[in-house]
Amino acid sequence: MFRYRVLFAFVLISWLVVTLFLLLSPLNLVSIRFASDFGLIWFGWGLGLAALLLIAFGRRSARLGRAEHYAAIAAYLSEGVIICNARGRVQWANEAAAELVNGKFVLDSARAVLERARTTRRIAIQNVALGEGLRLSVQAVPLNRGMYALICKPLGVDGTRSAFYENFIRRIVHDMRNPLAAIIGHAANIRQAPLVDPAAWHKAAGTIENEAQRLARLVDSMLFDARLAYVPLEPTMLDLVDVLEEAVYSRDEMAQQEGKTLEIEAPPEPMRAEGDRDLLARAFENLIDNSLKYSETGARVQVRLEQQPGCYVISFVDNGIGIPPEYLPDRIFEPLVRARSQKMGSGLGLSISKKIVEMHSGSISVQSKVGVGTTMTVRLPKPGEVDR
Secondary structure (H helix, E strand, O other): OHHHHHHHHHHHHHHHHHHHHHHHOOOOOOOOOOOOHHHHHHHHHHHHHHHHHHHHHHHHHHHHHHHHHHHHHHOOOOOEEEEEEOOOEEEEEOHHHHHHEEOOEEOHHHHHHHHHHHHHOOOEEEEEEEOOOEEEEEEEEEOOOOEEEEEEEEEEOOOOOOHHHHHHHHHHHHHHHHHHHHHHHHHHHHHHOOOOOHHHHHHHHHHHHHHHHHHHHHHHHHHHHHHHHHOOOOOEEEEHHHHHHHHHHHHHHHHHHOOOEEEEEOOOOOOEEEEOHHHHHHHHHHHHHHHHHOOOOOOEEEEEEEEEOOEEEEEEEEOOOOOOHHHOOOHHHOOOOOOOOOOOOOOOHHHHHHHHHHHOOOEEEEEEEOOOEEEEEEEEEOOOOOOO
């Protein structure tokens, strides 16, 4: 049907063009005379009206054609797709996106990610909770002419058991079992050791403290990762230099105790950005922890902040043991993945950092060489900047 409309419009436009050419040709191929000026005005008005009708018809046909293309594409998609304007008014949506549509508008829960995409003109991602158990990952993509695409992917429903969930439980239980066994064993040593042996008591108490802290870190990472799926961003205007200094100073004492050097290089002037201060500080702390964890005594970890057109670039550089190539460039950021299994940790730190950066419409990448070192690079958009 769409092809017939296009063919009809093409024929009619061709006829009008040829008619105007014949009337205006110096060869006088066609001549029309009007009995009065009113007749000429009437004829010109008719041609103008026909042109306006053709334009309107062409736009309507184009919209119908796009809708047909959308419907054809949707047949091959399992994700929900919504085409809307900046105010959230839905122009088109497939059935898989019905959970996010209320009448002619997207739900208020998806407006925040749409607003971030509108403000930054970048892709924005946020997890949205619907009802008791359904969670969606909503990605807002700026299109042309003030339009946006919302791509919705289900994250899971309560009561279902996925392979990832089972793997997650197995890994966490395994990681918790080791420190628990150490705590129980050394507590028994304290109970059985004679009171005259303070060295044995001191060693056992230190082990219990270290393993308890390890358990606390595991639980904290699990709770924080769950928070990212439900709690929305609380963006404010902030100074990235302050946030980075806070992250560096919170880890400086640990670096000194391990015989490592932690440095920061940043411009003297403020680097204004819009974001959730607590989340960004947590992401930076995780990246610093990762650099320190996989560096030997005497290592040097540098945190560098610079600005480039449209974005800030934050680099976390170490001369540590490096990451094996099979984990690069993306696998190292997957949940539960650890390049060195003998190291302590839940395998959630880099995954959490990546989620936080992407929630701020940024990106994170890694370059590493075994035995040489690793560089983690975070890019965050400047407020009000537009991708070109």
